[in-house]
Amino acid sequence: MTVLQELRARAASKPAHIVMSEGHDPRIVAGALEATMAGIARITLVGTRATVEERLHQAGVTGSDDITIQDPATSDLTDEVARSFYELRKHKGIREDYAAEQARDPLVFAAMMVRNGHADGTVGGAIHTTSDTVRAALQCIGKAPEAPLVSSFFLMALPDGHSSGRRALTFGDCGLVIDPDTEELAAIAAASANSHRQLLGEEPKVALLSFSTMGSAKHPSVTKVAEAARLLKERHPKLASDGEMQFDAAFVPSVGASKAPGSPVAGHANVMIFPNLDAGNIGYKIAQRIGGAQAIGPILQGLNKPANDLSRGCNITDVTNMIAVTVLQAAADDG
Ligand SMILES: CC(C)(COP(=O)(O)OP(=O)(O)OC[C@H]1O[C@@H](n2cnc3c(N)ncnc32)[C@H](O)[C@@H]1OP(=O)(O)O)[C@@H](O)C(=O)NCCC(=O)NCCS
């Protein structure tokens, strides 16, 4: 079984109810259908009822107990969403008519469904930008009290039979925090390590990436990463981690041994932490588009309840995989 087949099988053993904010998108409808047929999730598609029904019809669905539609223009839930959004955001000086308008926004509607317990998690971002998708999650679902910040990671499933012998890596943060400071970078690394353990059931080995390995270059951006690596070790002494190091030192055993001898993770890291969003976003897309890795994300970590984003370049399989990941996060939240 591939790592993604394993994830889907685990999700199918504890299916959940996932609300998809972009019910107009044919990839979302097809991915949702695949997820219901695999027994991974019950799905609510949010959108204009007639359009979503047409998409379902085009996908060959005439009726399914596992797929329902919510149209914010006519839904019984819209008033409740408007009222609770108003209560949640009134300290920001918003007015009730603005809350009513926001309740009709599918991203807000879907995120509020999760907040109010009508669904276990939400997935969007096939059409909307990451900024819009994540902002709705931040505003409606919010940060978990114990998390220092909300960040994101990608699950990178390597092509079958990859020469490294490895099946999957975690890349963070490639989607959300634009220019993390030292504290934020250490927090992203710790959260990504936890997410790696939770999703893949494998002990994390964390590399904080840079253009320098163990002082081979001097620059304030190198110092930032080295300091984050120091903080991470201080706060999580049992976690295998190290940095700063270059990607080849983190990934290739012979290079790791020569550039970072004695490091507990060099050459064997499975959690790669990028110094900022330029590096992370560019890096994951290169690994995906040239390297042939399957990229599932951005998966959000540090939220009160599961909400995840997709790349606008996603395909149907990416959608189904993201539903499976969201189901697994919901199961983990349930204990
Ligand atoms: C995610 C993002 C939209 C947040 O931006 P922002 O300008 O802080 O957004 P907002 O001010 O509307 O933030 C909404 C709330 O979330 C909070 N917030 C923002 N980032 C947060 C974080 N990382 N963790 C926790 N809370 C956060 C804000 O403080 C704000 O709280 P409040 O409204 O209760 O005061 C922004 O960081 C972003 O655009 N990131 C890059 C996304 C992107 O383009 N990625 C590339 C493609 S994947």
Ligand SMILES: CC(=O)OP(=O)(O)O
């Ligand atoms: C994650 C990401 O890069 O999203 P998009 O491709 O939609 O900008």
